[in-house]
Amino acid sequence: MVSVASEPGVTDPSVTEGSDMGWVINCDCGTAVRGQTDDEIVENAQDHAKSKHSLTVTREQALALAERE
């Protein structure tokens, strides 16, 4: 059997795990909304916008505002 070379760009799942890189959105009200994953930051941003500002934020909007920290 000839082994197939692993394709470049395929991410090793172990690399992302344990990373302390997270996302932050600095809201206009002064609150820093944080999340470790994109799913988490979207959820937290939607939660914050809804509970504090009665706003509905889409996933796209949340991710557009999110910055790496």
Ligand SMILES: [Zn+2]
């Ligand atoms: Zn806010």
